[in-house]
Amino acid sequence: MNESAMRLHDAALVERLYRSLYRIRRVEEDIARRYPGNDIKSPVHLSIGQEAIAVGVCEALAPDDVVFGTYRGHAMYLAKGGDLDRMIAELFGRVDGCARGKGGSMHLVDVARGVMGTSAVVATTIPNAVGYAYAMKLRREPRIVVSFFGDGATEEGVFYESINFAALKRVPVLFVCENNGWAIHTHQRQRQATLDICGRVRAFGMDAQRIEDGDVFDIHGTVAAAAARMRAGDSGPLFIECMTSRWREHVGPGEDFELGFRSREDEARWIEDDAVAKLAALIPERQRAAVDAAVHAEIENAFTRAAASPFPDADELHRHVFHER
Amino acid sequence: MSDEASPMSVRTLSYVDAIREATDREMARDASVLLFGLDVDDPKAILGTTQGLVAKYGPERVFGTPLSEDAMTGAAIGMALAGLRPIHVHIRMDFVMLAMNQLVNMAAKSSYMFGGQQHVPLVVRSIIGKSWGQGAQHSQGLYPFFMHVPGLKVVAPSTPYDAKGCMSAAVRDDNPVMFVEHRILYYRQGPVPENDYQVEPGRARIAVAGSDVTLVGISYMQLECLRAQRYLESVGVSAEVIDPIWLAPLDVDTIVASARRTGRLVVVDNGWTTCGAGAEILAAVGEACAGGPAPSMQRMGFAPVPCPTTPSLEAAFYPNARTIAACAYDLVHGGAQGWLPAERDDLKSIEFKGPF
Structure with a gap:
C-alpha cells in the first residue's frame, strides 16, 4: 500500500493497529528470549511474522464477537483482547493462568473477551465456530464468529464438512485461513493437488477471496466489510485466505532455516515487508515511543506477575473434569 | 434423585415413546434444547x-443433518459453548x-x-x-471407549422408565453425556410416570433381589440377565440382578455390596470383554474387596470377533x-456342571425380524 493510500486511514486506527502488532511481536520475542530459562512450562508455536492477520481481523470485530483458533494462537488471543497477565501465567503453569495452568500455550481462552478456545489438533475448532454461529443465528443476535486455521486444516475432512454445513444454514461465520505455506516442514505443494483453496471453497457456494500481500489495512478493510455483510443478515458465511509467512520454527523459539527445507531467501520478501516496521514508520516518533514504552511496561509487569503467581495446589488436579457451577 | 412418582400418573410406555x-418435555421446558442428526426429521x-x-x-x-458426523459433533460442541443444549x-x-x-x-x-x-x-x-444380519458395523457396543475418557458421562438405560429419566437428566447435565440405546430394547414396554423426573448419574438399580449370585447386565444384556434369573430360579438358584444404568460415573458400591452378600458376580457386557465395561466392573470390585474375602467373578460378552451376519x-x-x-x-456350584437349561418359550429372546 502506498503513502497516499495510507493517509486515507485515520490516525487512530493506525495507532491501534500498530499498538496491537507491536505488542504481540514484543510478547512473542520476549517468550522466545526467555524460553531457554525454566519459567515457561509449555511448548510454544509462535505467530511471529503472521501477526497482521490476527490484528487486521480482530480490530475489525466488535467486543462481543467471538473467535476460535489454533495452537498457534498467541496473536489471535492478544489481538481479540485476551488478558496478557493470564496468558503469561498460563505459559508459566501458574494458577492465575487463563486455564489455571491446565491448558498451556496451545489452549488459551478468555471467554469474557470472546476468545473461545484453541486446539492442538489441526482443524478441530472449525466446526465449533460453525456451531457457535448457528446459536447466534438461532437467537437472532447481530454477532459474528471468526474461525482461524492454517492451510493444513483445509486438507482435513472436517473442514469441508464444516463449510458445507455453514453454507447450508447460512450462519454468520467468517473463515480466515492463515496460509503460511508450511505444515511443520512440508510445503502446500507437496500436500495439495491444487493450491486454489478459495476455488475449492467457492464450490460450496460461499464467497471467498485471497489477500496476497499480508497488508494489515487490506485485511482490516476486507474483514470490516465482511462483518458488516454478515451482521446485516443473510450473506451467509464468508471465507478469506491470507497469505503470510512463519518466520520461526513450527514449535519452539528459534528459526528453522538451518534444516534446509526452506531458506531465509524464500521468506525474505515477507521479512522485508514486516507489518510492524511498516506501521511504525507511519506514526510520529514521539507518539510511537509512548506506545512502545507502555507496551514494554505492560509486558514486564505480566512476566513479573506470572512469576509471583503460585503453582496450582494438588487438589486442582481433579477440579474441572466436569463443570463446577 | 427425584425419581419418585405418584402411581396415579404411571402409564405403560415403550422405550421409544419414553425417549420421545x-x-x-425437555424441549418444551427449555428453549435452548436442540435435536439433530441424520434423519431425525424424516418420516421414520x-x-x-x-x-x-x-x-x-x-x-x-429439530433438523436432519448432512452426513458429516465429525463436523456436526464439532458444531454441537460450539452450540453448547454458546449456551445451547444440543x-x-x-x-x-x-x-x-x-x-x-x-x-x-x-x-x-473443554x-x-x-x-x-x-x-x-x-x-x-x-x-x-x-440380529437380522446387522453385522460387523451395525451392532457394536463401543461405550467402553467413552468410559475410558475423563470428562465424559456414559449411560445405557434398559427400561422405558430409565430411558425417560436418564434422558431428562442427560439433557439437564452441564457435561457431555453419551446416551447409549439398544435396538432390541426399543420393543420393551414398562411403567413410565407422566411427570418429569430424573434418573441421576451414579446410582445403579437392583432389578431383582437374590442371594446366591449377582448378575450385572449392561444395556440389552440386562434383559438377558432377567431371563437368566428365571432359568436359575427353576433350579433353585437365587440370582440378584443389577442394572448399573450409568456406566460413568459408575455405582460400584451397589455392585460391591451385592457381590459381597452373594459371594459371586457375573457381569454380562453388551460388548467385547477385553478392556470392556465388564473388565472395569470386575477390577473395581476386586480392588474394593482387596485384603478381604473376594467374590468369585466371571465376565461375559461378545465373542472376540467382529459380529457375523449369519444366524x-x-x-x-x-x-x-x-x-x-x-x-x-x-x-x-464351584465348577463346570455341564448344565444348560432347555430354551423356554416364555424366556425366548425377541429378535428383530426386519424388514428395515
Whole structure:
C-alpha cells in the first residue's frame, strides 16, 4: 500500500493497529528470549511474522464477537483482547493462568473477551465456530464468529464438512485461513493437488477471496466489510485466505532455516515487508515511543506477575473434569 | 434423585415413546434444547423417537443433518459453548467413530483444559443394533471407549422408565453425556410416570433381589440377565440382578455390596470383554474387596470377533439367558456342571425380524 493510500486511514486506527502488532511481536520475542530459562512450562508455536492477520481481523470485530483458533494462537488471543497477565501465567503453569495452568500455550481462552478456545489438533475448532454461529443465528443476535486455521486444516475432512454445513444454514461465520505455506516442514505443494483453496471453497457456494500481500489495512478493510455483510443478515458465511509467512520454527523459539527445507531467501520478501516496521514508520516518533514504552511496561509487569503467581495446589488436579457451577 | 412418582400418573410406555416423551418435555421446558442428526426429521424419525418434534419445535431446533458426523459433533460442541443444549442423534453407535476427535479431544476436555471457563452440555444418542444380519458395523457396543475418557458421562438405560429419566437428566447435565440405546430394547414396554423426573448419574438399580449370585447386565444384556434369573430360579438358584444404568460415573458400591452378600458376580457386557465395561466392573470390585474375602467373578460378552451376519454364527457371538444361567450355575456350584437349561418359550429372546 502506498503513502497516499495510507493517509486515507485515520490516525487512530493506525495507532491501534500498530499498538496491537507491536505488542504481540514484543510478547512473542520476549517468550522466545526467555524460553531457554525454566519459567515457561509449555511448548510454544509462535505467530511471529503472521501477526497482521490476527490484528487486521480482530480490530475489525466488535467486543462481543467471538473467535476460535489454533495452537498457534498467541496473536489471535492478544489481538481479540485476551488478558496478557493470564496468558503469561498460563505459559508459566501458574494458577492465575487463563486455564489455571491446565491448558498451556496451545489452549488459551478468555471467554469474557470472546476468545473461545484453541486446539492442538489441526482443524478441530472449525466446526465449533460453525456451531457457535448457528446459536447466534438461532437467537437472532447481530454477532459474528471468526474461525482461524492454517492451510493444513483445509486438507482435513472436517473442514469441508464444516463449510458445507455453514453454507447450508447460512450462519454468520467468517473463515480466515492463515496460509503460511508450511505444515511443520512440508510445503502446500507437496500436500495439495491444487493450491486454489478459495476455488475449492467457492464450490460450496460461499464467497471467498485471497489477500496476497499480508497488508494489515487490506485485511482490516476486507474483514470490516465482511462483518458488516454478515451482521446485516443473510450473506451467509464468508471465507478469506491470507497469505503470510512463519518466520520461526513450527514449535519452539528459534528459526528453522538451518534444516534446509526452506531458506531465509524464500521468506525474505515477507521479512522485508514486516507489518510492524511498516506501521511504525507511519506514526510520529514521539507518539510511537509512548506506545512502545507502555507496551514494554505492560509486558514486564505480566512476566513479573506470572512469576509471583503460585503453582496450582494438588487438589486442582481433579477440579474441572466436569463443570463446577 | 427425584425419581419418585405418584402411581396415579404411571402409564405403560415403550422405550421409544419414553425417549420421545423425555425429549419433548425437555424441549418444551427449555428453549435452548436442540435435536439433530441424520434423519431425525424424516418420516421414520429415528424409529419413532423423534416423531412429531420437528412439527412442534420447528426446523431450527429439530433438523436432519448432512452426513458429516465429525463436523456436526464439532458444531454441537460450539452450540453448547454458546449456551445451547444440543442432542445429537446417531442411528447406529458404529457411526460415532467418525466423531471421535471432537468427542475425545474437545467435548471431554473443554472444561478441564480451559480451566473451567468452558463447559459442554451435550447429549450424544446412539443405538446399538442386533440380529437380522446387522453385522460387523451395525451392532457394536463401543461405550467402553467413552468410559475410558475423563470428562465424559456414559449411560445405557434398559427400561422405558430409565430411558425417560436418564434422558431428562442427560439433557439437564452441564457435561457431555453419551446416551447409549439398544435396538432390541426399543420393543420393551414398562411403567413410565407422566411427570418429569430424573434418573441421576451414579446410582445403579437392583432389578431383582437374590442371594446366591449377582448378575450385572449392561444395556440389552440386562434383559438377558432377567431371563437368566428365571432359568436359575427353576433350579433353585437365587440370582440378584443389577442394572448399573450409568456406566460413568459408575455405582460400584451397589455392585460391591451385592457381590459381597452373594459371594459371586457375573457381569454380562453388551460388548467385547477385553478392556470392556465388564473388565472395569470386575477390577473395581476386586480392588474394593482387596485384603478381604473376594467374590468369585466371571465376565461375559461378545465373542472376540467382529459380529457375523449369519444366524448360526451370530447366535454363538452373543451371550444369552441360557449361557448366562449356565455360567452363574457353575459359579454357584464351584465348577463346570455341564448344565444348560432347555430354551423356554416364555424366556425366548425377541429378535428383530426386519424388514428395515
